[in-house]
Amino acid sequence: MLDRRGFLQVTAAAGGGLLLGAWLEPALASAPPTLGNDSFTPNAFIRIAGDGTVTIIAKNPEIGQGVKTSLPMTIAEELDVRWEDVQIEQGDLNPAYGGQVAGGSTGTPTNWEPLRRAGAAGRQMLVAAAAATWGVAESECTTRDGRVHHAASNRSLGYGELAARAATLTAPDLRTVALKPPAEYRIIGKPIGSVDTPRIVRGEPIFGIDVTLPGMRYAAFEKCPVFGGKVADANLDAIRAMPGVRAAFVVDGGTNLSGLLGGVAIVADSWWEAQQARKQLDVTWVSGGTELQGSAVFAQQASALMAGTPQRTLRQDGDVPAALAGAHRTVTADYHYPFLAHATLEPMNCTAWFHDGKMELWAPTQNPGSGRQLVATTLGIAPDDVIVHLVRAGGGFGRRLANDYMVEAAWIARQVGEPVKLLWSREDDTRHDFYRPAGWHRLTGAVSAAGDVTAWHQHFISFGEGERFAQGASMSATEFPALFVPNFRLDASVMPSGVPTGFLRAPGSNGLAFVSQSFIDELAHAAGRDPVQMRLALLGPPRLAMDGERAVYDGGRMRAVLEAVAQRSGWGRAMPTGRGMGVAFHFSHRGYFAEVVDASVAADGAVTVHKVWVAGDIGPIIINPSNAVNQVEGSVIDGLSEMFAQEITVTNGQVDQQHFGDFPLLRLTESPREIDVHFVKSDSPVTGLGEPALPPVIPALCNAIFAATGRRIRSLPLSQHDLFPAS
Amino acid sequence: MPVSFTVNGRATTVDVAPEMPLLWVLRDTLDLKGTKFGCGLAQCGACTVHLDGSPVRSCSTPVSAAEGKRVTTIEGLSDDGSHPLQEAWVEVDVAQCGYCQAGQIMSAAALLAEHPKPTDEQIDAAMNGNLCRCATYLRIRSAIHKAAGQ
Ligand code: FES
Numbered sequence: 050m051l052d053r054r055g056f057l058q059v060t061a062a063a064g065g066g067l068l069l070g071a072w073l074e075p076a077l078a079s080a081p082p083t084l085g086n087d088s089f090t091p092n093a094f095i096r097i098a099g100d101g102t103v104t105i106i107a108k109n110p111e112i113g114q115g116v117k118t119s120l121p122m123t124i125a126e127e128l129d130v131r132w133e134d135v136q137i138e139q140g141d142l143n144p145a146y147g148g149q150v151a152g153g154s155t156g157t158p159t160n161w162e163p164l165r166r167a168g169a170a171g172r173q174m175l176v177a178a179a180a181a182t183w184g185v186a187e188s189e190c191t192t193r194d195g196r197v198h199h200a201a202s203n204r205s206l207g208y209g210e211l212a213a214r215a216a217t218l219t220a221p222d223l224r225t226v227a228l229k230p231p232a233e234y235r236i237i238g239k240p241i242g243s244v245d246t247p248r249i250v251r252g253e254p255i256f257g258i259d260v261t262l263p264g265m266r267y268a269a270f271e272k273c274p275v276f277g278g279k280v281a282d283a284n285l286d287a288i289r290a291m292p293g294v295r296a297a298f299v300v301d302g303g304t305n306l307s308g309l310l311g312g313v314a315i316v317a318d319s320w321w322e323a324q325q326a327r328k329q330l331d332v333t334w335v336s337g338g339t340e341l342q343g344s345a346v347f348a349q350q351a352s353a354l355m356a357g358t359p360q361r362t363l364r365q366d367g368d369v370p371a372a373l374a375g376a377h378r379t380v381t382a383d384y385h386y387p388f389l390a391h392a393t394l395e396p397m398n399c400t401a402w403f404h405d406g407k408m409e410l411w412a413p414t415q416n417p418g419s420g421r422q423l424v425a426t427t428l429g430i431a432p433d434d435v436i437v438h439l440v441r442a443g444g445g446f447g448r449r450l451a452n453d454y455m456v457e458a459a460w461i462a463r464q465v466g467e468p469v470k471l472l473w474s475r476e477d478d479t480r481h482d483f484y485r486p487a488g489w490h491r492l493t494g495a496v497s498a499a500g501d502v503t504a505w506h507q508h509f510i511s512f513g514e515g516e517r518f519a520q521g522a523s524m525s526a527t528e529f530p531a532l533f534v535p536n537f538r539l540d541a542s543v544m545p546s547g548v549p550t551g552f553l554r555a556p557g558s559n560g561l562a563f564v565s566q567s568f569i570d571e572l573a574h575a576a577g578r579d580p581v582q583m584r585l586a587l588l589g590p591p592r593l594a595m596d597g598e599r600a601v602y603d604g605g606r607m608r609a610v611l612e613a614v615a616q617r618s619g620w621g622r623a624m625p626t627g628r629g630m631g632v633a634f635h636f637s638h639r640g641y642f643a644e645v646v647d648a649s650v651a652a653d654g655a656v657t658v659h660k661v662w663v664a665g666d667i668g669p670i671i672i673n674p675s676n677a678v679n680q681v682e683g684s685v686i687d688g689l690s691e692m693f694a695q696e697i698t699v700t701n702g703q704v705d706q707q708h709f710g711d712f713p714l715l716r717l718t719e720s721p722r723e724i725d726v727h728f729v730k731s732d733s734p735v736t737g738l739g740e741p742a743l744p745p746v747i748p749a750l751c752n753a754i755f756a757a758t759g760r761r762i763r764s765l766p767l768s769q770h771d772l773f774p775a776s
Numbered sequence: 777m778p779v780s781f782t783v784n785g786r787a788t789t790v791d792v793a794p795e796m797p798l799l800w801v802l803r804d805t806l807d808l809k810g811t812k813f814g815c816g817l818a819q820c821g822a823c824t825v826h827l828d829g830s831p832v833r834s835c836s837t838p839v840s841a842a843e844g845k846r847v848t849t850i851e852g853l854s855d856d857g858s859h860p861l862q863e864a865w866v867e868v869d870v871a872q873c874g875y876c877q878a879g880q881i882m883s884a885a886a887l888l889a890e891h892p893k894p895t896d897e898q899i900d901a902a903m904n905g906n907l908c909r910c911a912t913y914l915r916i917r918s919a920i921h922k923a924a925g926q
């Protein structure tokens with residue numbers, strides 16, 4: 050993979066030091082090794098001090114997905130040190146580290162090989178230093194637990210003792226370094242606790258919201274509740290007279306909904322005082338022209354689009370009309386899912402300090418590189434003059450891929466000339482998100498007398514303009530069951546909106562899986578076929594589905610997880626009245642997941658999820674099984690949370706919901722007591738786990754509700770259906 | 777107006793508005809950042825501290841209510857992270873993002889102080905006010921049982 054992409058670059062550093070530059074995409078190399086004091090810095094990710102201290106850099110933003118632990122584990126493994134002896138340090142934004150994004154479950158697949166090679170290169174140089182010290186061949190030396198051994202002469206040296214000499218050596222070509230066979234792994238594949246947990250349980254200040262600088266002020270920022278509106282007038286003098294207030298000013302802002310928007314900034318000695326002053330704020334807004342938009346309007350527009358000719362056909366295989374005409378049975382159904390917010394528990398925040406011509410930011414962001422660019426462009430300063438420190442984020446889920454809070458903090462801090470911490474309230478966070486776009490689908494499917502799916506016609510409606518889907522609203526022409534149903538057509542129509550949309554954990558998939566996997570269940574029912582058998586027949590014999598030259602879906606891997614989850618859940622056993630099992634699968638973010646839900650519906654309509662079984666295939670190796678199980682359990686409950694009662698609605702251009710009272714998260718007692726997590730190991734690349742376990746649970750529960758009650762859920766959230774008690 | 781109370785055993789006097797929530801006094805006046813802000817509305821539990829041993833939502837508790845009382849925050853639960861809950865949380869590897877966990881542990885500590893061997897029903901009652909956006913609920917439950925020696 051490295052060879053083919055050719056993104057390997059090896060550079061010698063000045064002063065006899067060395068660095069194996071970044072090979073990560075995009076290829077960039079400018080690692081600043083901190084040499085001296087006998088320390089050995091083989092590359093941007095590893096520092097070995099003369100006293101033997103090993104420091105490994107965690108390059109990616111940590112938002113709870115566990116990369117601050119798992120990525121350094123891969124380096125430590127190949128460096129051959131004991132995990133207990135390693136210090137982990139969060140890297141700042143630095144081109145030497147290559148891409149630094151927490152998104153798309155890409156952290157593992159893009160770093161798995163390069164970071165192991167970085168570790169192995171360090172190890173190889175330490176071996177070379179030891180061999181030179183002893184005058185023996187490198188091939189006679191071995192490593193273990195941070196020491197190089199020469200068995201023949203029974204000598205050994207610690208990495209710290211070798212650091213000074215290793216630092217004088219030339220770095221090897223990363224493509225040539227030898228990697229351990231997986232059978233020799235001593236760290237990868239072991240359940241290892243998250244590196245920050247000991248600090249978290251002691252309440253140490255490690256989150257973005259905890260950043261404190263000398264002389265720091267606190268900012269609140271009031272934006273127009275209608276997206277993109279601007280300030281016409283505000284009672285700034287009255288606000289400035291409020292206790293603790295240092296400054297109050299209008300920010301004009303632009304028209305880009307993901308950039309700096311208009312509002313009033315209040316800077317005070319404490320955040321509470323800024324918020325108190327904010328309550329007295331009286332602003333006249335000039336709306337951006339979207340004040341007539343609302344959920345009801347969008348629903349009407351969607352109906353009109355559904356009734357009309359589709360704007361675009363994304364895929365057409367076989368002959369759908371003929372297949373429908375000749376079908377044994379056909380089913381038509383409409384599906385809908387709403388806008389959703391991210392609701393990270395730590396509200397958006399950022400600390401900024403403009404000094405010495407540079408903007409220095411401490412940002413809990415998933416995408417620091419794009420944040421730097423946004424700040425530079427908006428403030429009119431060079432990107433090199435924007436310094437970004439990565440701080441732990443209290444949840445991301447895709448929200449922090451946008452950097453609106455960063456540019457707001459930067460703008461306010463430059464204006465006041467002092468360090469400023471901007472913090473949003475819960476209400477700000479709920480009402481100024483980049484929402485998972487709502488979607489509407491009409492499906493018509495056909496089954497043959499033998500019970501096979503012979504035709505599938507889907508018309509998808511969401512937001513966008515022309516050929517462009519709004520952010521987070523796209524649907525691929527290869528979305529399952531494309532390439533698995535002979536007569537297949539996918540149409541799409543979009544409408545414009547002034548509601549900012551974005552990526553929510555497993556974007557696209559978190560809505561699309563609900564639609565397709567529920568409808569497959571409808572077809573199974575119409576065919577009188579068991580839902581698991583129906584799905585196995587649809588997948589067919591193991592094969593790679595090809596879109597032209599491109600392999601897009603491995604039916605064999607999906608079969609394997611489906612069979613595993615059916616077996617583990619005891620699929621097909623008799624269930625008591627009012628209780629049922631539902632199954633669903635989905636492929637996203639390179640991961641194959643199948644899930645079964647056991648749920649019951651009480652007489653009053655209350656839904657209880659008793660147990661969820663998950664089988665997933667993310668490759669041959671699970672880097673950190675402890676975190677992996679945690680991620681899957683979290684994804685499952687997150688998906689249930691979304692479908693139970695979450696919905697963002699818009700009225701007169703403004704979001705109606707405010708907080709956890711009207712946008713509820715599942716609580717401990719509402720969550721399933723048992724989640725069975727099983728990984729099917731396949732001989733495929735190692736991939737990520739932050740997202741792909743989420744999508745299937747939503748249709749699996751809907752299908753379980755159908756099994757329990759005969760009620761088909763075709764719109765979310767569940768709270769809108771009278772399965773639930775009236776209260 | 778000066779308000780006096782003890783924080784983690786240390787006598788403290790702050791001169792702030794009496795209606796200022798205890799949360800912000802702890803975080804921004806006293807620089808104890810372990811107690812977290814999630815909602816400010818007594819909905820999420822991230823800000824949970826003990827007032828004379830009882831769990832309260834510090835975001836919705838005016839500092840004046842602490843006058844003459846003992847406030848315990850996550851920083852004061854133990855000197856060195858050795859409270860059985862802190863150790864269990866590390867052992868079970870509970871946290872994902874970790875943001876809710878100080879509040880979770882403070883709620884759990886109050887529970888164990890009252891019921892050293894809590895039943896699942898007692899855990900439900902004590903912990904249901906603490907949201908975890910990352911949904912680490914299964915591990916929270918098992919860490920409480922572990923800390924209780926169950
Ligand atoms: S911050 Fe106090 S309950 Fe949420």
Ligand code: FES
Nearest residue numbers: 873874876909910
């Ligand atoms: S661990 Fe993220 S909110 Fe609980």
